[in-house]
Amino acid sequence: MFFNFLKRQIEHKKRLTVGVLKPYDLGKIQGDWDQIEQLIRVGKPSALKEAVIIGDKLLDYALSQISYGETTGERLKNAREAFPKMIYQDLWEAHKVRNAFVHDSHFDLTQLMARDTLAKFKAAFVTLGAKL
Template identity: 35%
Template sequence: MVPDDNDIIYQTRGLDIVGIVERVTAFFRGDTLSSAGGFSSFLTFLGHFWQVYSIIAIALALLFFAGFIYAKIRYGQLGEILDAQIEEGEKRWDELHGGGSKTGTNVRWQEVMTHVASQNPNDWRLAIIEADILLEDTLEGAGFPGATIGEKLKSANPTSFTTLQDAWDAHKIRNQIAHSGSDFVLTQRIAQEAIIKYERVFKEFGIL
C-alpha cells in the first residue's frame, strides 16, 4: 500500500553498529571525505560514535560507582570486625588481669608465685621478669617520672619510699637475667629472695 499525503510516516532510527564500523574503516582508508557527501557522512559517523561512546562511558561510570559503594560497605564491615576483635582482646585481658585493679594484680602475683615455686629454673627467671613488669606498672601508677624503672627509682625519695632499696635489689636481679643470659646462675633461693623484696614493695603501695 502506497502512503498518501494524509498518512503519517514514522521513521525508525537505531544504532547501526555495522554501519559505524564500515564508516570507521572507510575513514582510515581515506574514502569518506573523497566520496560525494563524504563530509556529511563523516558528521553522521561522529554522531553515531558519540552515541556509542556516551553509552559506554555511562555504563563504566555506573560500574565504577557500584564498585565504590561495594568497597565502602566492605570497608565498613571490616572496620566493625577489627573493632570487635580489639574489644574482645581487651575483655580477655581484663578477665585475666582485672584491668589493673587490685584483684587483677593479685592474679598476676599468683602467677609469679607459681613460677618461683616451680622446680624449673626457666620458671624462676620468668617469675622475676613478670614481677619486674608489675613493679614498672606500680611505679608508673604512682606517678614516678622516668622512661625506665631505673630512672623512676632514681627519682624516688627514700623517705616516702621506704622499700626503695628492696626495689633496687630486685630490679638488679632482673637486669642480670636480661643482660647476662645463661651466664648468670639463678638459683631458686636467689629468685625467692628477689620475689620477697618485690612483695615488700607491692605491699607498701597497697596493691597486695
C-alpha cells in the same frame, strides 16, 4: 622568662609528688602476683626466671602509675619517697638481679636468689597497698 619559672616549678612539684595506686592497679598487681606464685610452686629454674621477669614488669607498671620517667630505673628514682629506705634499697637490688640475668647469659640465677628477689618485689607491692 615567666614560662621558664612555671616550668621549673612544675618539675620541682613532680619530683616531690608520688601518686597512689588506684583499685584497678591493685587488682592487676594481685592478679599478676597469683601468676608469679604459680611459677614459684613449679620451682624449675626457667619458671623462677620468668617469675622474676614478671615481678620486674609489674614493678615497672606500678611505678608508672605513681611516678614518672622513661625507664624502670628512672621511675624508681622518682618514687623514692613511696617506700621505706630498706624496701627502696631492696627494690634496686631486685631490679639489678633481673637486669643481670636478662643481659648476661653467664649469670646464674639460683633458686635462693630468685626467691629473695621475689620477696623484695612482694614487700614493695604490699607497701603500695596490694593485699598479697
